[in-house]
Amino acid sequence: MSDLRADRKQNSVGDTQDVGWASVHATRTGALFTSSWKEQLLMEGRLFQMTVGTITGGGDLALVTGGGNGTTIDQDQPEFGVSVPNGTSLIPVEITVACQVDMDANGELGNIVVAYDSAAAWAGDGTVTTETAVNMITAGGVSSVASAFSACTADITDPTVSGILAAKTTRGSDNGTAGNLAVVTLELNYAPEVPIIISGPGAFYGYWGGTAAVPGVASVIWAEVPEGRFTVS
Numbered sequence: 075m076s077d078l079r080a081d082r083k084q085n086s087v088g089d090t091q092d093v094g095w096a097s098v099h100a101t102r103t104g105a106l107f108t109s110s111w112k113e114q115l116l117m118e119g120r121l122f123q124m125t126v127g128t129i130t131g132g133g134d135l136a137l138v139t140g141g142g143n144g145t146t147i148d149q150d151q152p153e154f155g156v157s158v159p160n161g162t163s164l165i166p167v168e169i170t171v172a173c174q175v176d177m178d179a180n181g182e183l184g185n186i187v188v189a190y191d192s193a194a195a196w197a198g199d200g201t202v203t204t205e206t207a208v209n210m211i212t213a214g215g216v217s218s219v220a221s222a223f224s225a226c227t228a229d230i231t232d233p234t235v236s237g238i239l240a241a242k243t244t245r246g247s248d249n250g251t252a253g254n255l256a257v258v259t260l261e262l263n264y265a266p267e268v269p270i271i272i273s274g275p276g277a278f279y280g281y282w283g284g285t286a287a288v289p290g291v292a293s294v295i296w297a298e299v300p301e302g303r304f305t306v307s
Contacts, residue, residue, distance in 0.1 A: 112167060115297045119215025121167060122207040122298065126154045126224040126280070127291030137174065137289035138225045144287030147185055150200070150229040156207075156296055157196035157221045157277035163304055164220070164272040165297040166190070166239060166264065173260040173282050173290035177246035184244045184284035186262040192236040195275035196221055200230030210295070220298060233279055240264035260288070271304055 100106050115121050127138045141151025158164040166188070175184035203225040207218035242262040260282075272278065282290045 115165075115167075115299070116210055119209060119211045120297050120299055121210040121215075121295060122218050122220065123210055123293065123295045124154070124156075124205040124207055124222050124224070125291070125293055126171075126205075135291065137291050139287050139289045140283035141226055141281060144283050144289065145285065147187055147281040147283040149235070149281075150232045151226045152230070152233075152279040152281050153226070153290070154205070154224045154280045154292060154294055155196050155202075155222065155226070155230075155233075155277055156294065158219060158272075158274040158298060159195055160274050161301050162219055162274040163299045163301045164274060164276055164278070165269050165299065166266075166272075166278050166294075167269065167297055168295040169240065169262070169264040169280065169292065171242075171262040171280065171282060171290055171292040173288050175244060175260045175284055175288055176286040177244075178286075180246055182246045182285035184260045184282075184288050186240075186242045186260060186280070186282045186290075188239045188241070188262070188264055188278060188280050189233070189235045190237055190239055190270065190272055190276065190278040191233040192272055192276045193234040194277070196223070196233070196277050197231040200226050201228035202226045202230070216298070218298060220296070222294075233277065237270075239266075239270065239278065260284075260290075271299075273301055273304070 128136045130136045138153055140153060141148035169188055171186050202223035205222040205224050207220050207222050209215035240262055244260050280292060282288050
């Protein structure tokens with residue numbers, strides 16, 4: 075009769091090398107289980123979240139207006155940024171943005187862009203609102219080493235656009251009466267099955283703006299993992 079045993083390790087699995095044997099993991103009740111890469115990072119306490127915008131007293135939604143006073147996407151005035159130093163890998167896991175777009179004239183635009191910089195971390199400059207990274211295990215987990223901010227209103231050092239992770243755009247068209255275009259939905263949900271792994275120092279940034287000022291709110295979720303875990307020989 076076989077005797078199957080597994081480590082009771084839902085979290086704190088530790089780093090492993092690409093050689094040798096690894097233990098099969100089980101829940102604390104002894105049940106064998108599998109998990110997605112997102113679930114595993116969550117159970118390790120390596121997922122973090124921040125909110126751009128807020129709900130104020132009385133229940134009003136306080137939105138953040140896009141960089142450049144919201145009338146354009148301004149590379150050095152992002153609506154949010156998450157940055158890590160050398161030694162940490164940064165994984166954008168899920169980014170949800172919802173904007174209010176005023177299109178009371180034909181041909182007006184509204185845009186959302188999420189881009190990453192694999193060349194440098196945020197310089198720590200500009201006029202921004204400092205955000206606290208909240209571990210998605212709210213009772214604890216790994217401490218964040220990221221610098222996170224929102225609502226940039228004075229220039230940061232221009233990030234390098236190493237690539238665009240996600241984008242959404244909307245444009246008003248002539249439907250006979252420009253005033254009928256006043257209410258338009260502009261939303262973005264970035265939740266990749268295959269994510270990018272940004273080796274620190276590096277960062278990713280979110281922007282929204284348009285022909286008229288574009289206010290919005292966002293939920294930003296990312297993972298921080300020791301860089302050595304993803305070393306490829």
